[in-house]
Amino acid sequence: MTKIIDTTMKRRDFLRASVAAAAxxxxxxxxxxxxxxxxxAGTLNFQAAWINDAEFMGYFIAIENGYYxxxxxxxxxxxxxPDVIPESTLISGRADIALTSPDTTIRAIAEQGAPFKxxxxxxxxxxxxVVSLASSNISSPADLVGKTLAVPPVNTTSVEAMFRLxxxxxxxxxxxxxxxxxxxxxxxxxxxxxxxxxxxxxxxEQAGKxxxxxxxxxxxxxxxxxxIVVTEETLANRRPELVSWLRASRLGWEENAxxxxxxxxxxxxxxxxxxxRSTEVDTFQNVAQEPLQAHPDGYFSMxxxxxxxxxxxxxxxxxxxxxxxxxxxxxxxx
Amino acid sequence: xxxxAVTPAANPVAEFASRHAGWLIGLGALALWELAGDYNLxxxxxLPSPSEIIRQIWLDRQYLPRHIGATxxxxxxxxLIGNTIAILAAITFVLWPPVERLTRGxxxxxxxxxxxxxxxxxxxxxxxxxxxxxxxxxSVYFPTMIAMLVGLKxxxxxxxxxxxAYGGTRRHILLHVRLRSSLPSLLAxxxxxxxxxxxxxxxAEFGSGQRWGLGTYLLGSIGMGNxxxxxxxxxxxxxxxxxxxxxxxxxxxxxxxxxxQVTIASATPQDLAGxxxxxxxxxxxxxGAAVVPFIAWWGIxxxxxxxxxxxxxxxxxxxxFFNARNxxxxxxxxxDALLQSVxxxxxxxxxxxxxxxxxxxxxxxxxxxxxxFLPVALVTQTMPLVAWAPIIVLLxxxxxxxTLIIAASVTFFPxxxxxxxxxxxxxxxxxxxxxxxxxxxxxxxRMVSIPSSIPYVMAAARVAVPRALLGVMIAEWxxxxxxxxxxxxxxxxxxxxxxxxTVAFTSVAISxxxxxxxxxxxxxxxxxxxxxxx
Numbered sequence: 009m010t011k012i013i014d015t016t017m018k019r020r021d022f023l024r025a026s027v028a029a030a031a032x033x034x035x036x037x038x039x040x041x042x043x044x045x046x047x048x049a050g051t052l053n054f055q056a057a058w059i060n061d062a063e064f065m066g067y068f069i070a071i072e073n074g075y076y077x078x079x080x081x082x083x084x085x086x087x088x089x090p091d092v093i094p095e096s097t098l099i100s101g102r103a104d105i106a107l108t109s110p111d112t113t114i115r116a117i118a119e120q121g122a123p124f125k126x127x128x129x130x131x132x133x134x135x136x137x138v139v140s141l142a143s144s145n146i147s148s149p150a151d152l153v154g155k156t157l158a159v160p161p162v163n164t165t166s167v168e169a170m171f172r173l174x175x176x177x178x179x180x181x182x183x184x185x186x187x188x189x190x191x192x193x194x195x196x197x198x199x200x201x202x203x204x205x206x207x208x209x210x211x212x213e214q215a216g217k218x219x220x221x222x223x224x225x226x227x228x229x230x231x232x233x234x235x236i237v238v239t240e241e242t243l244a245n246r247r248p249e250l251v252s253w254l255r256a257s258r259l260g261w262e263e264n265a266x267x268x269x270x271x272x273x274x275x276x277x278x279x280x281x282x283x284x285r286s287t288e289v290d291t292f293q294n295v296a297q298e299p300l301q302a303h304p305d306g307y308f309s310m311x312x313x314x315x316x317x318x319x320x321x322x323x324x325x326x327x328x329x330x331x332x333x334x335x336x337x338x339x340x341x342x
Numbered sequence: 343x344x345x346x347a348v349t350p351a352a353n354p355v356a357e358f359a360s361r362h363a364g365w366l367i368g369l370g371a372l373a374l375w376e377l378a379g380d381y382n383l384x385x386x387x388x389l390p391s392p393s394e395i396i397r398q399i400w401l402d403r404q405y406l407p408r409h410i411g412a413t414x415x416x417x418x419x420x421x422l423i424g425n426t427i428a429i430l431a432a433i434t435f436v437l438w439p440p441v442e443r444l445t446r447g448x449x450x451x452x453x454x455x456x457x458x459x460x461x462x463x464x465x466x467x468x469x470x471x472x473x474x475x476x477x478x479x480x481s482v483y484f485p486t487m488i489a490m491l492v493g494l495k496x497x498x499x500x501x502x503x504x505x506x507a508y509g510g511t512r513r514h515i516l517l518h519v520r521l522r523s524s525l526p527s528l529l530a531x532x533x534x535x536x537x538x539x540x541x542x543x544x545x546a547e548f549g550s551g552q553r554w555g556l557g558t559y560l561l562g563s564i565g566m567g568n569x570x571x572x573x574x575x576x577x578x579x580x581x582x583x584x585x586x587x588x589x590x591x592x593x594x595x596x597x598x599x600x601x602x603q604v605t606i607a608s609a610t611p612q613d614l615a616g617x618x619x620x621x622x623x624x625x626x627x628x629x630g631a632a633v634v635p636f637i638a639w640w641g642i643x644x645x646x647x648x649x650x651x652x653x654x655x656x657x658x659x660x661x662x663f664f665n666a667r668n669x670x671x672x673x674x675x676x677x678d679a680l681l682q683s684v685x686x687x688x689x690x691x692x693x694x695x696x697x698x699x700x701x702x703x704x705x706x707x708x709x710x711x712x713x714x715f716l717p718v719a720l721v722t723q724t725m726p727l728v729a730w731a732p733i734i735v736l737l738x739x740x741x742x743x744x745t746l747i748i749a750a751s752v753t754f755f756p757x758x759x760x761x762x763x764x765x766x767x768x769x770x771x772x773x774x775x776x777x778x779x780x781x782x783x784x785x786x787x788r789m790v791s792i793p794s795s796i797p798y799v800m801a802a803a804r805v806a807v808p809r810a811l812l813g814v815m816i817a818e819w820x821x822x823x824x825x826x827x828x829x830x831x832x833x834x835x836x837x838x839x840x841x842x843x844t845v846a847f848t849s850v851a852i853s854x855x856x857x858x859x860x861x862x863x864x865x866x867x868x869x870x871x872x873x874x875x876x
Contacts, residue, residue: 055551089561091462099648099652111836116837184821184823208565256732283562285562
C-alpha cells in the first residue's frame, strides 16, 4: 500500500530536477505545459480522457467559474489523447483523478490487481454507437451482417459483446480498424463505424449525407463511460478533497445544462482554441450528450441497478467485475 | 511534304523544354492535381486540390503559427541533442572499437523500438515537451550515428600511413583524416535525420496530451471529415522537414565538392566490416553486445521505479510471457501476429531497397530525373503516415497492398539518400581510367560506381530493416487491423503493458537479427569483391 506514496515522492523529486534542468535549457520559458504534478494538499491533478472538446465542458466551467476554488481546490487539468492511457497516469502518480473507460479499468483491477476504485461515472449510457449512412439501412447489430464495420481497436471487445448479446455471428461482419476519421464512412469505403454518436453524425450531415446511429447500450451492452477513477491510496488519504471535487464538478455540469449552447462558444478562444474542431461541432456534442449523462439523482450517479448492469455486461466479454470495485459513498456525501 | 525538319537544338521550344524539364513536369503535376481535386476524381473527393489546401491554410492562419512552433521547437532540440550524442558516439566507436561492438545492441535497440510502444511509456516518465524532445532525439540518433561511422571508417589509407610513419596516434588520424572525410557522409545522415526529428516530435504529441503542436492539431482535425485540413497539416509538416533536408543538402553539396577524393582510395575490408570469424574474442563481444541492452533495460526500469503493471524489466517480461496465467494466450497471439507481419515487412523491405537502388543508379546517371524525383520522394517520406493513411486506404483498400506500399515507402527514402551518397563519392580517377578507354555510362556504373557504393547499400539495408517493420506495424495499426500493429493497439486499449513490452521486445529482436545478417552478408561480399579487385 505504501508503494504509491513512495512512487509519488520519488516522482516529485525527479520532476523537480527535470523541471529545473529544463528551465536551464530555456525549455520552460516556452510555457508549453510543464505542469506541476506534485501531490499538494488542495491540488488535484485531473486526467481527462481525450483532447479538449465538449465531453469535458462541466470541468472547464467548474475551473473558469471558480467552483473548485470555492471548495478550496486547485485543479490541474491534463488533456488526453489517443496515446494517453488515463489509468497509467493514475498508477504513475501524475494524476489523482482520471476519466476512464469502465471496461479497461475493471479489467486492470481484476486481472492485474491495479489499485483502482470507481467513485462515479459521467456518462450513464456509453456514447459509443454504430454510425452509418441512412442509405445503408443499418438500424441494429443484425443489419451489419455482410457489411464492413470500422472499430477503434480499443473498442473491439465491447463490439464483440454487442454482437454476442444480439446473437449475431461476428465472423460474418468485416471489422477494420477505425482512426476516428469519418471520411471513409462519408466516402462509403466502409458501411458503418464505431464512434461517439455525439459528434460524428453532425460531421456526416455537414458532408451532405444523412446519418443514422444506435448505441451499443441500447442493444444490451449496458455500461457507462468516463468513469471517475482514483487509486485506493488517494481514496483513503484525500477523501474530503475528492468529495469537494465531485461537488464542484457536478455544479459545473449543472451550470452547463442551463444553456447548452452558451459555453462551447464562450470557450472557443480559450479551452477549445486551436483544437481543429469547430464551435458548431462542440455545441452539437454538448447538446447530444446531455441525455446520456443526466440522472435524476444528479450527475455522476451510480445506482445499484447501474452497477449490476455494468457487471453483467462486462461478464459477457469475460471481464469479472465485482461490486467492491465501485464506491458510491462519496457521491452520497455530496 | 511541307513539314520543316528542325533539329532539337535549333528549336527554341524544345531547348526550353529540355532545360527546364523539372519545372515543367512539376507544374504539369500540380495542374493535374488541381483538376483531380476540383472534380473529385481521386478517392471520391478525399484528395483536395492545391487551391483548397491553400484556402484552408488561410482560414486557419490564426492558430497555425503556434501549432508549428510547438512542433518545431522540440523537434529542433531533439535534433540537436540526438545528433550530438550520435556524433560523439561514432567518434568514440572509432577511437575505441570494443565500445562499438559492446553497445551495438543498444544502438539498434534505440532505433528499432516502435514509437507506438515508446510513446506511452515516455509520457509517464517525463513531462511537458520532453516526450517530444526525447522521441525526436531517439529518431535521429541511429541514422546519424551510422552515417558518421561509415564516414569515419571509409577513408583514404595513404594519409593515414603518412601520419603513422611520422609517429602519429589514432587521435591524430581522427583529427586530420577521419573527421574531414566523414563530413559528406555525416551531412547525408543529417539530411535523413531532419525529417525523422519532425516525425518523432509529431508522433510523441499523440501521447503527450499537449494542447499545441501539429500532431495535436491533426488529432482534433481528423474527426472533422475535412481532407483539406489533414493535407494542410501534412504539407506543413512536410515543408518543415524539407527545409531541414534541403539545408543539409546545400551544405553537403559544397562540402562534398571540396573534400571529394581526386585519386583512388581503397579502404581495406577490415576497416569497414571489422574482423570476422568465430574466434573466442568475437563470440565474447557478441555475447556482450546482447547482454548490455538487458542490463541497461533493467537499470532504467529500476531507476524509473514505476508500477510493475506499467514497467516490465527483463525478468518481469519473462514471467509475463512464460509463467503468467494468460501466457498461453499471449504466446499464441504473438505467433499469429508475427506470421502476419514479418513476411510482409521483408517483402516491403526488398521492394523499398530495390526501388531505392534502381532510382539511385538512374539519378546518378541522369541528374535531371533527380531534380524531378527527389522532391516527390521527400514528400512521401516526411508526410505523416496518419495523414496519408486515409488516402492510401481509399485508393488501395485495406488489404496487403496497402501494407506493402507503406512498408516500401518508409524504407526506400533513407536508402535512396544513403545509396546516392555512396554513388556520388566514387573516386574520380577510377572513372577517368574507364572514360579514357571509352567506357559507356552504364559500364562505368557497373564496373566502378555500383561496387564502390556497396558499403552504403549495406548501411542503407541495416537502417531499413527496423523501418520496414515499423512501416508494417503502422499500416496494421491504421488500416488493416492485423498483426503486430493491431496487437499493440489492442494491448494499449486494455492496459496490457505486458503485451506492449512483448511486441516492443520482439520487434527489436527481429531487427537485431536482420542487422547481424546484413553485417555477415556485407563481410562476405567485401571479402570477395576487394580481394578480387586488389
